Amino acid sequence: MNETAAPSNEETNKNGSSDLEKNTTFETLLEVHNISLSFGGVHALDEVSFDIRKGEIRAIIGPNGAGKSSMLNVINGFYHPQKGSITYKGNERKKMSPQVAASQGIARTFQNIALFRGMTTLDNIMTGRNLKMKKGIFWQMLHWGPARNEEIHHREIAEHVIDFLEIEPIRKTPVGRLPYGLQKRVELGRALAAQPDLLLLDEPMAGMNVEEKEDMCRFIIDVNEEFGTTIALIEHDMGVVMDLSDRVVVLNYGKKIADGTPDFVRADQGVVDAYLGVSEK
Amino acid sequence: MFYRETGQFKSSYKADQAIFPLSQDRWFILFLIIIAFLVIPLTASEYLLQAVMIPLLIFSLASIGLNLLVGYAGQLSLGTGGFMAVGAYMTYKLTTAFPEINIIIVFILAGLISACVGLLFGIPSLRIKGFYLAVATLASQFFLVWMFNKVAWFYNYNSSGTITAPPRELFGITVTGPTATAETRYIVVLAIVCVFALIAKNLVRGRLGRSWMAVRDMDIAAEIIGIRPFQTKLIAFSISSFYCGLAGALMVFLWLGSAETEAFSINESFYVLFMIIIGGLGSILGSFLGATFIVCVPILLTNAPQLFGLSMPIDLQKHIEIMLFGFLIVFFLIVEPHGLARLWQIAKEKLRLWPFPY
Numbered sequence: 001m002n003e004t005a006a007p008s009n010e011e012t013n014k015n016g017s018s019d020l021e022k023n024t025t026f027e028t029l030l031e032v033h034n035i036s037l038s039f040g041g042v043h044a045l046d047e048v049s050f051d052i053r054k055g056e057i058r059a060i061i062g063p064n065g066a067g068k069s070s071m072l073n074v075i076n077g078f079y080h081p082q083k084g085s086i087t088y089k090g091n092e093r094k095k096m097s098p099q100v101a102a103s104q105g106i107a108r109t110f111q112n113i114a115l116f117r118g119m120t121t122l123d124n125i126m127t128g129r130n131l132k133m134k135k136g137i138f139w140q141m142l143h144w145g146p147a148r149n150e151e152i153h154h155r156e157i158a159e160h161v162i163d164f165l166e167i168e169p170i171r172k173t174p175v176g177r178l179p180y181g182l183q184k185r186v187e188l189g190r191a192l193a194a195q196p197d198l199l200l201l202d203e204p205m206a207g208m209n210v211e212e213k214e215d216m217c218r219f220i221i222d223v224n225e226e227f228g229t230t231i232a233l234i235e236h237d238m239g240v241v242m243d244l245s246d247r248v249v250v251l252n253y254g255k256k257i258a259d260g261t262p263d264f265v266r267a268d269q270g271v272v273d274a275y276l277g278v279s280e281k
Numbered sequence: 282m283f284y285r286e287t288g289q290f291k292s293s294y295k296a297d298q299a300i301f302p303l304s305q306d307r308w309f310i311l312f313l314i315i316i317a318f319l320v321i322p323l324t325a326s327e328y329l330l331q332a333v334m335i336p337l338l339i340f341s342l343a344s345i346g347l348n349l350l351v352g353y354a355g356q357l358s359l360g361t362g363g364f365m366a367v368g369a370y371m372t373y374k375l376t377t378a379f380p381e382i383n384i385i386i387v388f389i390l391a392g393l394i395s396a397c398v399g400l401l402f403g404i405p406s407l408r409i410k411g412f413y414l415a416v417a418t419l420a421s422q423f424f425l426v427w428m429f430n431k432v433a434w435f436y437n438y439n440s441s442g443t444i445t446a447p448p449r450e451l452f453g454i455t456v457t458g459p460t461a462t463a464e465t466r467y468i469v470v471l472a473i474v475c476v477f478a479l480i481a482k483n484l485v486r487g488r489l490g491r492s493w494m495a496v497r498d499m500d501i502a503a504e505i506i507g508i509r510p511f512q513t514k515l516i517a518f519s520i521s522s523f524y525c526g527l528a529g530a531l532m533v534f535l536w537l538g539s540a541e542t543e544a545f546s547i548n549e550s551f552y553v554l555f556m557i558i559i560g561g562l563g564s565i566l567g568s569f570l571g572a573t574f575i576v577c578v579p580i581l582l583t584n585a586p587q588l589f590g591l592s593m594p595i596d597l598q599k600h601i602e603i604m605l606f607g608f609l610i611v612f613f614l615i616v617e618p619h620g621l622a623r624l625w626q627i628a629k630e631k632l633r634l635w636p637f638p639y
């Protein structure tokens with residue numbers, strides 16, 4: 001977790017968006033174009049455009065109230081922007097319900113944990129498999145034959161996620177009883193169980209201690225590298241953001257103020273002003 | 282504890298997902314089922330079957346139904362009595378119109394009709410939650426009971442306004458009507474309750490049950506991972522009403538023999554709600570425990586004073602019963618919202634470590 005981990009071969013690149021990264025294909029997975037979203041008179045997002053490439057870790061940062069979470073909510077169909085377009089996997093979409101987004105491979109976690117508290121870790125992760133389970137209600141009543149095979153098949157995938165996140169001992173514990181850090185991990189597990197193409201993480205490391213943060217970073221990198229999952233994350237810990245992400249987009253007051261590699265963004269005067277404040281002259 | 286999971290290794294997910302993963306539990310349940318099917322009908326008195334066992338089983342079925350809706354899907358409902366009435370009246374209409382149809386099929390059909398009615402009254406759950414939904418379901422309770430009272434077609438225009446179970450046979454044995462013995466009725470009820478309890482357990486441990494619990498615990502998160510809350514709630518309403526309707530049908534045809542709409546009043550809805558609160562929300566076992574408790578406590582209260590050689594006036598008994606229920610509900614809501622089923626679980630966890638709780 002040191003500050004020099006970011007690739008340094010494109011320091012000279014002016015806009016930072018066409019540089020060489022570890023993925024060489026540059027296939028765009030998702031593109032948001034001129035998104036504007038307002039609630040009454042409050043403009044949460046104002047003409048924001050950026051893209052997310054397949055296989056990258058894309059960070060969205062910005063001061064409080066910058067519209068980061070709103071952006072994620074727009075991407076997974078929870079909010080419908082008044083203006084602008086979203087192109088996902090080459091298809092432009094107008095209005096999309098969260099269910100459709102989920103079925104197309106977008107999964108997410110929440111800033112404040114949104115687990116199903118009364119259910120066990122295993123059940124929570126199994127709900128992530130819900131969309132992939134197809135057997136009808138009559139087979140479920142019998143819980144026998146095809147329905148049981150399906151259940152076992154998905155259990156195997158859920159167990160794989162449990163294994164990956166190293167949460168085997170708590171698989172039968174109701175998540176309401178787990179400590180915060182583990183709950184965050186279970187929530188990541190639920191999103192992973194859906195085997196998403198695009199994973200949206202809303203402050204995955206908020207409120208964690210250093211060790212938990214390091215674990216979480218490791219999981220995020222592993223998910224990205226092992227499963228090839230594209231990740232868009234919101235995070236306030238700048239050290240983490242700069243180390244993890246391939247590219248960073250910076251929002252402030254609903255506007256995009258910078259977009260590029262971590263080093264490019266760090267050097268940007270507008271970003272520095274937004275974070276440190278600028279004296280009125 | 283007499284046994285624990287030590288040494289019982291599971292080598293497949295199938296074994297791990299069994300309803301009773303421990304072999305001792307499986308043997309115990311098998312033992313219980315054998316007792317219930319063989320020993321009780323042979324030894325129990327008519328009074329025990331008619332006053333305890335049959336109502337206990339029927340109310341267990343109704344509580345399972347309500348528990349699916351309230352405990353698992355998190356939708357508070359006070360319409361149980363109304364849905365039970367639908368089951369009872371529809372069974373009556375169907376079996377008087379088509380006497381040749383097997384009575385079990387008639388029960389199922391009546392259950393399906395009440396499932397449709399439940400679906401209809403579940404529609405408000407899209408917009409309203411919690412206590413407001415409870416009030417909306419109260420409308421179904423009053424409307425349905427009023428309808429069965431007012432529309433004479435439902436009780437075949439008879440002068441008394443009651444529905445009476447006509448004699449119907451199953452495998453050549455009369456199971457309903459005044460000539461049916463308590464033993465046969467008990468066996469039929471027991472078989473139906475066993476089958477539908479198993480189905481309920483299967484539902485709640487599968488995909489549908491997880492969707493219900495997800496909607497109960499956090500509907501927004503459920504929506505994000507692709508569960509459609511409205512559809513899920515409607516399925517919960519219809520399946521719950523199916524169970525309640527079936528219980529209502531069994532209540533008239535295999536227990537009481539005849540009934541008026543009075544039997545399905547709001548009190549009935551509250552009784553079943555008490556059962557699942559005391560028994561345990563979100564637990565199939567809890568439904569049985571709660572029904573057992575609520576059915577047995579009045580009987581114990583009736584008989585206990587005589588055991589001690591005291592006599593208690595009937596009205597005092599009734600009042601003590603009501604006070605006791607009220608106290609217990611407040612007690613459970615404060616101390617253990619998951620009811621008797623959770624207490625049982627805690628006792629098991631404590632006993633696992635006993636006598637060395639370190």
